[in-house]
Amino acid sequence: MALNLDYFDKDLLICNTCRCGFCRDECPWYMARKVESASPKGVMEVIQAYREGVVKPSQQLLDRISWCFGCRYCKERCPPSNLPEKFNARVDPGGAVKVLRYELRKKGYTMGKSAETVNNNVKKTGNPFGVAKKERAKWAEGLDLKKKGKRIFFASCMNPLMGYGETILKISDSLEKFGMTMERLSKLTGILEAVKLDRVSAKLLKGTSKNNEKYINSLRNSAKVLKKLGIEFGYLGEDEPCCGSSFYTYGDFDSFESNAREVYKNLKERGVEEIITLNPICGGVFKNYYPEFIPGFDIKVKHFVEVVAEEVDRQGIELKLDNEMDIAWHDPCYLARYMGVTKEVRTLLRSIKGLNLREPEATGNLTRCDGGGGPEIICPDIAKGVAEYRVKELMDTGASVIATSCPACVMMLEIGKAKNYPDVSIFDISDIISMAL
Numbered sequence: 001m002a003l004n005l006d007y008f009d010k011d012l013l014i015c016n017t018c019r020c021g022f023c024r025d026e027c028p029w030y031m032a033r034k035v036e037s038a039s040p041k042g043v044m045e046v047i048q049a050y051r052e053g054v055v056k057p058s059q060q061l062l063d064r065i066s067w068c069f070g071c072r073y074c075k076e077r078c079p080p081s082n083l084p085e086k087f088n089a090r091v092d093p094g095g096a097v098k099v100l101r102y103e104l105r106k107k108g109y110t111m112g113k114s115a116e117t118v119n120n121n122v123k124k125t126g127n128p129f130g131v132a133k134k135e136r137a138k139w140a141e142g143l144d145l146k147k148k149g150k151r152i153f154f155a156s157c158m159n160p161l162m163g164y165g166e167t168i169l170k171i172s173d174s175l176e177k178f179g180m181t182m183e184r185l186s187k188l189t190g191i192l193e194a195v196k197l198d199r200v201s202a203k204l205l206k207g208t209s210k211n212n213e214k215y216i217n218s219l220r221n222s223a224k225v226l227k228k229l230g231i232e233f234g235y236l237g238e239d240e241p242c243c244g245s246s247f248y249t250y251g252d253f254d255s256f257e258s259n260a261r262e263v264y265k266n267l268k269e270r271g272v273e274e275i276i277t278l279n280p281i282c283g284g285v286f287k288n289y290y291p292e293f294i295p296g297f298d299i300k301v302k303h304f305v306e307v308v309a310e311e312v313d314r315q316g317i318e319l320k321l322d323n324e325m326d327i328a329w330h331d332p333c334y335l336a337r338y339m340g341v342t343k344e345v346r347t348l349l350r351s352i353k354g355l356n357l358r359e360p361e362a363t364g365n366l367t368r369c370d371g372g373g374g375p376e377i378i379c380p381d382i383a384k385g386v387a388e389y390r391v392k393e394l395m396d397t398g399a400s401v402i403a404t405s406c407p408a409c410v411m412m413l414e415i416g417k418a419k420n421y422p423d424v425s426i427f428d429i430s431d432i433i434s435m436a437l
């Protein structure tokens with residue numbers, strides 16, 4: 001259980017002995033800051049120094065580590081150690097960063113107004129945006145989904161409401177014209193207050209409902225595809241809980257643990273044995289973090305694409321697009337590295353007639369973060385830069401559209417395309433499958 005830094009004893013020993021730095025240059029945090037301590041290699045040295053009492057706990061230290069995107073590139077890139085067998089493991093600097101965030105928060109330091117507000121929103125309303133529960137269940141209206149089942153479709157609280165996040169990030173430039181930077185806005189009011197602006201400043205935030213539509217359509221497409229394939233599932237609607245990913249990301253492990261226990265109890269009481277989700281953040285959290293806090297966690301978790309790939313193959317279904325498309329695929333960090341799903345995507349996309357798959361340089365389990373993962377609300381300008389870099393890399397493949405499957409990635413790619421590729425469409429894989437089925 002990663003509740004304290006002792007859990008990372010072995011990682012710290014390996015990394016601070018090895019010091020190879022193979023993970024450093026492509027780390028988005030390091031690419032943005034170009035400072036050794038803001039890199040996986042450097043932060044492991046900082047954490048060791050912190051444990052030895054050389055680096056003291058401080059707000060400055062927490063501010064510095066709040067920019068790690070948690071993308072797990074470092075863990076994936078970390079070479080197998082040449083140390084004895086018992087030390088032969090992939091080092092996880094991003095994981096250690098989250099534990100250090102937890103330790104520093106326990107000492108009274110803060111991840112900042114935006115992150116704390118997001119966590120408070122989850123506690124109060126069950127979603128990071130502070131929006132009423134009924135809002136998040138609206139996407140399923142008219143789809144006639146069963147309310148329960150051993151297998152459930154977990155819509156997540158991000159997909160139905162991500163338009164709020166997208167709008168806030170998009171208007172940060174407009175706000176700057178009024179001398180209100182996103183950072184200042186976050187510090188002053190927090191993200192919930194920014195959302196409330198929707199009601200008083202229709203002009204600034206007029207894109208919100210339009211932005212939400214895109215995410216909602218992807219959810220509706222997923223449910224329709226699953227039904228068309230004959231897959232039985234239920235949807236809990238307003239009773240669907242929040243997986244609590246933000247608690248873990250922003251270092252509030254105590255809230256994460258109590259929420260996870262509550263969610264597990266709730267799902268077990270409803271007889272849930274399997275979760276299918278379109279959101280790999282929730283999927284990755286269920287698969288990776290729930291077992292850390294709930295020994296014996298026994299609910300199977302699959303991403304939509306795994307289920308569809310399996311079923312399309314089993315039924316021998318032919319997929320075809322009416323109009324040919326050159327698609328660059330962006331592997332979300334959570335799908336590729338937290339859920340371990342990369343092959344299924346390729347099998348599925350390559351089987352679609354009329355679809356030409358373009359692979360960017362950083363792909364598969366060595367994919368590149370697009371600026372989501374938590375810091376986008378803490379340092380939006382940095383996250384935007386990371387997103388712009390990734391969009392360019394995807395467009396350099398010669399593709400005409402981009403596809404991915406994660407609401408945070410769709411949001412960041414939308415942000416990243418705005419400057420140089422405003423007309424490029426960003427699809428969720430559920431949209432593509434829906435077109436081809």
Ligand code: SF4
Nearest residue numbers: 027069071072074094
């Ligand atoms: S998790 Fe990602 S952002 Fe954080 S240190 Fe590792 S590579 Fe860098």
Ligand code: SF4
Nearest residue numbers: 015020021023041078
């Ligand atoms: S995390 Fe792994 S790859 Fe990175 S510096 Fe440490 S040992 Fe090398």
